[in-house]
Amino acid sequence: MGLNKKLLAICTLASTLTFPAFAVTTLKLSHNQDRDHPVHKSMQYMADKAKEYSNGEIRVRIYPNGQLGTQRESMELLQNGALQLAKSNASELEAFEPAYGAFNIPYLFIDRDHYYRAMQADVGEKILLASEKKGFIGLTYYDAGARSFYANKEIRTPTDLKGLKIRVQPSPTAVEMVKMMGGAPTPLAYGELYTALQQGVVDGAENNETALTTARHGEVAKIFSLDEHTMIPDVLVISTKTWQQLKPQDQQALKKAALESMEFHKKLWTEMTQRSIEQAKSAMGVRFVRVDKQAFINAVKPMHDAALNNPVIANYVRSIDLLANSK
Ligand code: GCU
DSSP, X not given: OOHHHHHHHHXXXXXXXXXXXXXXXXXXXXXXXXXXXXXXXXXXXXXXXXXXXXXXXXXXXXXXXXXXXXXXXHHHHHHTTSOSEEEEEHHHHTTTOGGGGGGGSTTOOSSHHHHHHHHXXXXXXXXXXXXXXXXXXXXXXXXXXXXXXXXXXXXXXXGGGTTOEEEEOSOHHHHHHHHHHTOXXXXXXXXXXXXXXXXXSSSEEEEOTHHHHHTOGGGTOOEEEEEEEEOOOEEEEEEHHHHHHSOHHHXXXXXXXXXXXXXXXXXXXXXXXXXXXXXXXXXXXXXXXXXXXXXXXXXXXXXXXXXXXXXXXXXXXXXXHHTSSXX
């Protein structure tokens, strides 16, 4: 074969063997909040960082507003391998992995620093990893503030809950908490809550202040009673199957991006909660009231004691308790 023919043969071979320089993996992420919600913005930040740290190999496409289903439906899709990423929260995840129940005990945290210490310590990481064999793994937490009751009447003591139907998340601990406080818990998906409040299917609900504005609940519930019963983080999870298919360096890139987005979210959460409170007051006429917090604490104290005797979560709760005063 002459030189020209040889060169041509080599070039032809080379062109048939040409692979793209890198393989792009697109991960769909489902969540139930609006684009204006801080957690959407923080996950957008995570997506940008994941792309950067993986040199373009990981692309996260976010589907907000429950477009791909409720939080529960998204978890089911994820377990079946039809979805790669989802944002849920520790309350709803309890039904899929009991370890998350540790975060749902009322008045578990003494303040926001304690809450952050738990999310960032070994105990937080262990809970994220506990569900690996159930088809998903937690990547990071996002601060979701403190949850309080809101309705069209003041709820200053547990007695004020008597006879009220209160929407809770589909979580055994949330149901028990409202029962112990004297209300009638009604589990509903988040997307159904606005109409349920408007039509009087429920008398009230409980969440952080951003629900008043980003989900417009302040239009249909005018009094927010600051009992701050729980601090339940949002959680970003990935399907175990997807995780195992990623190259080690892409796993690292995604985990790093997720952890950094948690830090990014911390400041954003503070600012946007403040903005929600101001907007709820001035544009929606919502009133924020102080309550007899000790009365609520006393009503649910047995839940903390029971958690310490529940073999499934006792170790997690004990570790979280120990972080209360450590700096
Ligand atoms: C919070 C949380 C959501 C959850 C909602 C609810 O807003 O961030 O993940 O769905 O509470 O009460 O259902």
